[in-house]
Amino acid sequence: MIREINYNEVFDAQIHFRTILDCMSRPGKVNHIGEIKIQTPGDWHPASALVAFALLNRDVTFYANNNNETVAEYLTVNTSAVPATVNKADFVFINGLDNGDILLNTNIGVLEYPEKSATVVIDVENIYDVPKDQTHEIILQGPGVETEKRVYVRNISDSILQALKEQNSEYPLGVDVILTDREGNIMCIPRSNNFSWN
Amino acid sequence: MAYVSVKGGADAIANAKELVEFYRLRKRTQPLEIKQIQSQFRLAIDKVMGEGSLYAPEYAALALKQMEGDVLESAFVLRAYRATLQRRYYSDIISTREMFILRKISSSFREIPGGQVLGPTRDYTQRLIDSTKYNESPEEIDQFLKEFDGKIDREKLVDVNTYNKVIDLLKAEGLLMPAEKSYDKTVKDVTLEAIKFPAPRSVTLQMLARAESGGLMALAYSSMRGFGDGHGTIGELRYGAVKVRITDTKGRKRYIGSINVTECEMITKINTTKESKIPYFAIGYGLVFGQNETKAICMSILERGIRSGKKENPSNNQEFVLYHTEGVEAMGFTNHLKLPHYVTFQSGLNNVRESVKRNQEETEDKMKVYKELAKQQQQ
Amino acid sequence: MIENKKFNTSYNYAFIDETTKKEIRRKLLKAVCIPGYQVPYSSPEMPIARGWGTGGLHVTLAIIGQSDVLKMIDQGSDASVNACNLRDFVHMTTDCATTFDTREATIIQTRHRITEEKLSDKQIMVFQVPQPEPLRRVERYEYKTRQMHAESDYAKMWLTLYEAYVKWGDVMQGAGYPVMVNGRYIMSPSPIPRWDVPNLNNSECLYLFGAGREKRLYAVPPHTKVEPLEFEDVKFHVEDFSNVKCESTGYNVAYMDEMYQDDGVTKKFYVNDSNFLDKLIEKEEVVQHSNKYIKKIKDALQ
The missing domain is CATH 1.20.5 (Single alpha-helices involved in coiled-coils or other helix-helix interfaces)
Incomplete structure (x- = not known):
């Protein structure tokens, strides 16, 4: 299994974290997460792996794409995080075309400790901040968004968006989402935001 | 408004730092050697290690030297240093049953297995100031050590043994209260996460072991004096060396050294619980680094009080006790009042x-x- | 192989080890996702005393990188002794650039003030928080206040504010005026004066809060609704400096310091924010935060 050597766990992690923080603070904002050459297994997005490298370590658990064992092994080797079932995982990695049912099983925290909930990283084909063909238009409203923010995502299923809406229907309970695309762009939908899509 | 004057802050700090160093050195006396502090300020070092939550006598001595003997400041320095070290292993549970005993007493029985071992203590001496220590010479120290050595019967040394505990006697008779059903056995690490209340016993024990000795004493004393369950009986107080082992990644047990600890098992008055109407003895537990008997005793009193569930006394209230006996935090916050608040x-x-x-x-x-x-x- | 680090003299980049940094980062993200909610965190010991800005340092050190420019203020001043000490510490362990200029900074760590100068979306403001729990004054136990937040049960808080009004004719809270964030959580803005509180609302920059001793992190993202608690008939108001003027600039639409002179009777006022004051003196262009309270004062002046 590949152990990434191009990744600097001090400085790369810091830069990528700041990118994620910026995206999470400004839902719908599309940021690029860097150009580090890493060799993720299969067609799993390098951007998702970089998000994982920035945030995961031995103290957290994760669930990878439909029990994808190669991704799981890759993450364990490179982050020391521990695989877990989807309902217990702190981080859940799925694909935008997966069935939304996986999302329905994610941990949404408890009222006293709503932060004890999953962060979901979803691989999608493309994320644009201008309208494009064959995309879902996602309209965000809430903290971090001045009035409303429109963002265009290719290859995210209605069932995932529907499931996400359901998981986040009882604020402050819910999950926080990071979308990554093939080009290395990321975009976030925290639970605090209301969204609709066309 | 001198201490926020327009742009002089940085210079002022540098000067203050230099000045305090001057105060440490201005009498031009012989510099204290770390080895000296380590051997002659043994109890101060034990306190620093306990409150500093790091068993490192040399570092504790260094901290004491740097902080001009302020125990709490030294503990603070040690804690800050500790925070820079990565935790690689958790040790296996130490067993005080295999302690190499230096001192062991029980006030609940006249005789205990292995006898009462007074060991090194000033408990039974008169606290008279000893003017002969004013001019102690190396020759006198040599002389004392020589005479002391002459009194030791080397033949008998090999007999020193480990002993079973006093509470084992009570347990064997079925007099000890069984663990409460609600007893939370979860093991947390208070240095890695913020505590949440109600916290499991592991948190209580860790926090008390790191707490400030004086703070623990004030609360434990209040508990004994009338704002708590009253006064328990020391089942056993022991001080000695215990072995520390870790299990490596391949599952092998590795001995990594030994540390000195003081352990106190406090037997408190007969209790009946909701679950059982039979009266039992209950045990409060205290364990601290080095020889710090007052702290171990106070810890055991408070630990029992917290578990009693009777929250009306401050000393029984977990949140109250644990938050407010945390010396390094309490000291920091107290001193922050010196910061400008205009x-x-x-x-x-x-x-x-x-x-x-x-x-x-x-x-x-x-x-x-x-x-x-x-x-x-x-x- | 375990490295022999006995009596070493070097520390990790940004002091905190990477494991703990990651923990703080994960929790900061959750804090951003749930604005105003207090996330518990490990809060490792720092070589700075508890109560002296350890929480702020944890946040700053967990987010800072090689391209950041740090500004450190205490009571509005870059030169305050503790600000100097903290700035030195961060600089020593990261070699980051530091500045007094509010506009240049990418990270501003502060104690008890928000800068008068408007902050941009490229900036993060980090607050040092002594007591993160706004409900602590009405409920002393943590497990109970947590329940109150969980259930949005803020009746006790409102009652206390109302009692103050009945007794003294005003909600007497000065610094640290409680706010409602995103319509869900009551939050302590840290002991900033009321003057600064409206600047938390609908801001461009991200506000992060670290309470080290109490081991809590929280956040107010940009463009988030932050409302001071007020009643229909008793409105929140900022400090009144309409009758005084800054001794060096004549300006008075800013938070002011009141300085007694050596005679013990006369008082002089100065603009509190040291960098803002400098810019006023140098007549540099400076854009101030705007909010409805400041606007009202400015309108009245014209």
Whole structure:
């Protein structure tokens, strides 16, 4: 299994974290997460792996794409995080075309400790901040968004968006989402935001 | 407003730092050697290690030297240093049953297995100031050590053994209260996460072991004096060396050294619980680094009190006890009062002024009305 | 192989080890996702005393990188002794650039003030928080306040504010005026004066809060609704400096310091924010935060 050597766990992690923080603070904002050459297994997005490298370590658990064992092994080797079932995982990695049912099983925290909930990283084909063909238009409203923010995502299923809406229907309970695309762009939908899509 | 003067902050700090170093050295006495501090300030070091939550006698000695003997400041330095070290392993549970005993007493029985071992203690001496220590010479120390050595019967040394505990006697008789059903056995690491209440026993024990000795004593004393369950009996107090082992990644047990600890098992008064109407003895537990018997005793009193569930006394309230005996945090916050607060104060000032003004206006209004009334009555 | 690090003299980049940094980062993200909610965190010991800005340092050190420019203020001043000490510490362990200029900074760590100068979307403001729990004054136990937040049960808080009004004719809270964030959580803005509180609302920059001793992190993302608690008939108001003027600039639409002179009777006022004051003196262009309270004062002046 590949152990990434191009990744600097001090400085790369810091830069990528700041990118994620910026995206999470400004839902719908599309940021690029860097150009580090890493060799993720299969067609799993390098951007998702970089998000994982920035945030995961031995103290957290994760669930990878439909029990994808190669991704799981890759993450364990490179982050020391521990695989877990989807309902217990702190981080859940799925694909935008997966069935939304996986999302329905994610941990949404408890009222006293709503932060004890999953962060979901979803691989999608493309994320644009201008309208494009064959995309879902996602309209965000809430903290971090001045009035409303429109963002265009290719290859995210209605069932995932529907499931996400359901998981986040009882604020402050819910999950926080990071979308990554093939080009290395990321975009976030925290639970605090209301969204609709066309 | 001198300490926020326009741009002199950095210089002022540098000067203050230099000045305090000057105060440490200005008498030009022989520099204290770390080895000296380590051997002659043994108990101060034990306190520093306990409150500093790091078993490192050399570092504790260094901290004491640097901080001019302030135990709490030294503990603080040690904790800050500890925070820079990565935790690679958790040790296996140490067993005080295999302690190499240096001291062991019980006040609940006249004789205990292995006998009462007084060991090194000043408990039974008169606390008279000893003027002969004013001019202690190396020759005298040599002389003392030589004579002391002469009294040791080397033949007997090999007999020193480990002993079973006093509470084992009570346990064997079935007199000890079984663990409560609600007993939370979860093991947390208080240095890695914020505590949440109610916290499991592991948190209580860790926090108390790291707590400030004086703070623990104040609360434990309040508990004994009338604001708590009263006064327990020391089942056993032991001080000695225990082995520390870790299990490596391949599952092998590795001995990594030994540390000195003081352990106290406090037997408290007979208790009946909701679950059982039979009266039992209950045990409070204390374990601290080095020889710090007062702290171990106080810890055991508070630990028992916290588990008793009777929250009306401050010393029984977990949140109250654990938050407020945390010496390094308490000291920091107390001292932060020295920081400038004039922005905050100005805001309050503004409020009070307005309130006083409103009050004056109201009074004036009322006075006007009264005067008016008085005038009317006169007419 | 375990490295022999006995009596070493070097520390990790940004002091905190990477494991703990990651923990703080994960929790900061959650804090951003749930604005105003207090996330518990490990809060490792720092070589700075508890109560002296350890929480702020944890946040700053967990987010700072090689391209950041740090500004450190205490009571509005870059030169305050503790600000100097903290700035030195961060600089020593990261070699980051530091500045007094509010506009240049990418990270501003502060104690008890928000800068008068408007902050941009490229900036993060980090607050040092002594007591993160706004409900602590009305409920002393943590497990109970947590329940109150969980259930949005803020009746006790409102009652206390109302009682203050009945007694003294105003909600007497000065610094640290409680706010409602995103319509869900009551939050302590840290002991900033009321003057600064409206600047938390609908801001461009991200506000992060670290309470080290109490081991809590929280956040107010940009463009988030932050409302000071007020009643229909008792409105929140900022400090009144309408009758005084800054001794060096004549300006008074800013938070002011009141300085007693050596005679113990006369008082002089100065603009509190040291960098803002400098810019006023140098007549540099400076854009101030705007909010409805400041606007009202400015309108009245014209």
